[in-house]
Amino acid sequence: MSQTAQAPIEAPERTQHLRRYLMCRPEHFTVSYSINPWMEPANPTDTALAVRQWQKLYDTYIELGHTIELIDPQPGLPDMVYTANGGFLIDGVAYPPKFRYEERQGEESWFTQWFRDHGYEVRGPESMNEGEGDFLLAGDVVLAGRGFRSSDDSHRELARIFDREVISLTLVDPRFYHLDTALSVLDPVVAPGETPTIAYLPGAFDDDSRRILEERFPHAIRVSDADGSVFGLNSASDGKHVFISPRATGFEQQLRERGYTPVLIDLSELLLGGGGIKCCTLELRGAER
Numbered sequence: 001m002s003q004t005a006q007a008p009i010e011a012p013e014r015t016q017h018l019r020r021y022l023m024c025r026p027e028h029f030t031v032s033y034s035i036n037p038w039m040e041p042a043n044p045t046d047t048a049l050a051v052r053q054w055q056k057l058y059d060t061y062i063e064l065g066h067t068i069e070l071i072d073p074q075p076g077l078p079d080m081v082y083t084a085n086g087g088f089l090i091d092g093v094a095y096p097p098k099f100r101y102e103e104r105q106g107e108e109s110w111f112t113q114w115f116r117d118h119g120y121e122v123r124g125p126e127s128m129n130e131g132e133g134d135f136l137l138a139g140d141v142v143l144a145g146r147g148f149r150s151s152d153d154s155h156r157e158l159a160r161i162f163d164r165e166v167i168s169l170t171l172v173d174p175r176f177y178h179l180d181t182a183l184s185v186l187d188p189v190v191a192p193g194e195t196p197t198i199a200y201l202p203g204a205f206d207d208d209s210r211r212i213l214e215e216r217f218p219h220a221i222r223v224s225d226a227d228g229s230v231f232g233l234n235s236a237s238d239g240k241h242v243f244i245s246p247r248a249t250g251f252e253q254q255l256r257e258r259g260y261t262p263v264l265i266d267l268s269e270l271l272l273g274g275g276g277i278k279c280c281t282l283e284l285r286g287a288e289r
């Protein structure tokens with residue numbers, strides 16, 4: 001009997017790792033300014049619908065056993081629902097954001113105070129950065145987006161603060177202005193030295209960055225433009241369940257083939273602000289109080 005390269009690869013069994021996330025109910029959500037191509041202040045928004053859709057994401061996380069912490073929404077800060085931009089945290093150390101646009105700078109002190117109140121050691125920031133919107137922990141390394149929001153200096157500052165290798169990736173398509181709109185880490189926990197599975201939209205990156213991704217993540221899932229364009233990659237994962245937009249049907253299939261369980265959550269109203277599932281989800285690592 002001959003073994004051929006065409007032999008079907010069996011999808012591995014995936015293991016859930018319980019997460020702790022920070023979220024912010026979109027009570028003050030609206031689109032009153034435009035700082036990304038998705039935001040159209042002339043189009044009406046439905047805050048009640050945004051809250052209902054967000055609540056569904058919250059309830060689903062809870063049902064699956066995750067711990068959700070909440071930060072109070074503040075009037076006049078409609079983008080605060082996108083907590084992924086609120087910081088980057090590892091082992092009880094929090095690196096707060098320094099937003100590029102004035103419209104969001106009012107959020108900085110609220111997030112910083114929340115981290116202090118919850119036992120995190122706050123370090124930095126000196127440089128412009130938008131938290132987990134542009135920084136994603138992938139095993140031992142941090143993948144860091146540049147080009148639209150977070151500065152190159154922030155990549156260096158992050159490497160210094162967390163003493164980790166930071167891999168800078170250049171975003172080139174204004175629709176995918178944060179790294180978390182174009183790339184998703186599917187395994188939040190891996191053994192030391194092991195490489196997690198990631199998924200990404202190749203067209204969102206420049207040639208050099210695509211080369212780096214191919215080299216470092218040869219088994220990555222590459223998603224189609226169609227799935228990327230509906231924010232399919234703006235997803236959260238506990239290692240087994242991957243929370244994605246119901247419109248990313250191709251990505252949903254790719255995830256099943258790899259043994260993951262897609263969980264479909266529609267945040268269409270929050271997409272009017274240019275954000276999706278991952279944007280509403282900040283991973284809290286360490287400092288359990």
Ligand code: ARG
Pocket residue numbers: 035036039079082084085104132133134178180181273274275276278279280
């Ligand atoms: N309106 C927000 C902004 O432009 C959306 C942020 C989305 N967040 C994210 N993590 N990608 O800043």
